[in-house]
Amino acid sequence: MKTFIKNGTVINPDTAFIQTTNVLIEDEKIMRIGDAQHEEAERVIDATGLLVVPGLVDIHVHFREPGFPQKETIQTGSLAAAAGGFSAVVCMPNTKPAIDTVETLTYVLQTGKRHGAVKVFSSAAMTYGIEGQILTDMESLRKAGAVTFTDDGRTVMDPGILYDCFCKAAELDVPISSHCEDHRFVTSGSFNRGKFSSLLGDPGIPALGEELIIARDILFAEETGARLHIQHVSTARGVQLIREAKARGVRVTAEAAPHHFSITDEQALLSGTMAKVNPPLRTEQDVEAVVQGLSEGTLDAIATDHAPHTIAEKSHPLERAPFGLVGLETAVGLTFTKLVHPGKLQLMDAISKLTINPANIMGLPAGRLEEGHAADIAIIDPNKEWIVEPDTFHSKSRNTPFSGMKLKGKAVLTMVNGNIVYDENSPSG
Ligand SMILES: NC(=O)N[C@@H](CC(=O)O)C(=O)O
Ligand SMILES: [Zn+2]
Numbered sequence: 538m539k540t541f542i543k544n545g546t547v548i549n550p551d552t553a554f555i556q557t558t559n560v561l562i563e564d565e566k567i568m569r570i571g572d573a574q575h576e577e578a579e580r581v582i583d584a585t586g587l588l589v590v591p592g593l594v595d596i597h598v599h600f601r602e603p604g605f606p607q608k609e610t611i612q613t614g615s616l617a618a619a620a621g622g623f624s625a626v627v628c629m630p631n632t633k634p635a636i637d638t639v640e641t642l643t644y645v646l647q648t649g650k651r652h653g654a655v656k657v658f659s660s661a662a663m664t665y666g667i668e669g670q671i672l673t674d675m676e677s678l679r680k681a682g683a684v685t686f687t688d689d690g691r692t693v694m695d696p697g698i699l700y701d702c703f704c705k706a707a708e709l710d711v712p713i714s715s716h717c718e719d720h721r722f723v724t725s726g727s728f729n730r731g732k733f734s735s736l737l738g739d740p741g742i743p744a745l746g747e748e749l750i751i752a753r754d755i756l757f758a759e760e761t762g763a764r765l766h767i768q769h770v771s772t773a774r775g776v777q778l779i780r781e782a783k784a785r786g787v788r789v790t791a792e793a794a795p796h797h798f799s800i801t802d803e804q805a806l807l808s809g810t811m812a813k814v815n816p817p818l819r820t821e822q823d824v825e826a827v828v829q830g831l832s833e834g835t836l837d838a839i840a841t842d843h844a845p846h847t848i849a850e851k852s853h854p855l856e857r858a859p860f861g862l863v864g865l866e867t868a869v870g871l872t873f874t875k876l877v878h879p880g881k882l883q884l885m886d887a888i889s890k891l892t893i894n895p896a897n898i899m900g901l902p903a904g905r906l907e908e909g910h911a912a913d914i915a916i917i918d919p920n921k922e923w924i925v926e927p928d929t930f931h932s933k934s935r936n937t938p939f940s941g942m943k944l945k946g947k948a949v950l951t952m953v954n955g956n957i958v959y960d961e962n963s964p965s966g
């Protein structure tokens with residue numbers, strides 16, 4: 538089957554290519570990028586005024602399988618991904634059981650193949666049960682397809698165990714993805730420790746608790762030569778630590794989540810538990826530093842940390858409600874509204890941080906729009922104005938602080954291996 542995408546602004550960040558042109562797809566591959574007309578193709582998509590970019594890559598999602606299908610399944614999560622323009626995702630291992638054995642990892646990857654609308658990759662846990670005590674069989678998990686090791690949701694606190702983990706990661710040349718939170722220092726708060734946590738009588742989560750672990754893990758990476766990827770960076774000093782580490786040649790990369798570059802801790806007053814996320818929404822200065830980190834390249838990737846929870850759970854009193862918010866279906870809108878349209882991030886950089894950069898960090902065969910490559914493509918309408926309505930999400934969960942927010946920019950079509958997995962303009966879209 539031939540698909541012809543005509544007259545779009547075609548972007549391939551890997552080669553800094555941007556041109557108004559056409560893309561011809563045959564079966565699962567991109568055959569040709571260029572001016573030639575192929576109006577005879579079975580399917581012709583008019584992309585006039587739209588961006589035609591590599592399928593987006595999210596290296597930080599929680600699809601909750603096995604264990605919590607009431608929050609999300611691999612199938613519903615992948616539908617949310619497709620609706621957000623993503624064609625590839627990396628699942629986090631804080632499931633039940635955790636993704637800490639080859640058996641569970643294989644279950645996730647096979648379920649992704651069978652029921653996933655997009656390409657589902659997976660991390661594996663650093664320690665059994667994400668308990669920070671006993672290292673998993675990293676070698677076997679790597680062979681079985683784990684693209685990174687992480688205890689996301691928690692931090693491995695024991696330096697001896699962590700050291701062994703970094704050494705093994707260096708040997709296997711696989712990145713460690715680090716959720717940075719010093720559990721001895723960060724205790725029972727729900728929001729960023731500061732003015733708003735005080736107002737709400739919440740003990741607060743100190744920025745220092747995140748920064749201590751960022752600093753620690755950078756030293757471990759430097760010492761062992763392992764590749765380190767810092768997840769969901771939320772503080773100004775965290776950005777600064779990564780900037781300095783990169784300058785002295787440490788193999789460190791980092792991601793920012795859309796909520797950390799879009800809204801501040803003041804959101805707690807408006808959204809309550811819907812704004813409860815870990816790391817927490819921080820101050821205006823922190824948000825500015827995250828934006829600066831993205832624009833200067835200290836922060837390499839935008840990753841959603843899509844963390845679905847049920848409404849029932851989010852209705853618990855503040856201290857019992859779980860941390861996390863869904864992000865796949867608002868990521869493009871927030872990136873364009875908060876970064877690209879205000880001129881804080883160049884269009885090419887924004888697309889890089891949603892495609893080739895995260896793909897390269899995790900070594901995924903994704904993130905490129907090139908002849909001969911798989912036809913994983915997102916079509917984005919950068920000027921589409923829309924209002925976030927959680928009831929229309931494809932995700933099983935609706936936990937977002939962005940409900941009712943007006944955004945400009947949206948993925949309107951997503952293709953995986955030449956198949957359309959999301960189409961805004963089709964009835965089933
Ligand atoms: N980000 C969150 O607030 N929650 C995540 C865990 C995590 O990413 O740390 C979750 O699994 O719900
Ligand atoms: Zn985390």
Ligand SMILES: [Zn+2]
Pocket residue numbers: 597599629689690842844
């Ligand atoms: Zn996470």
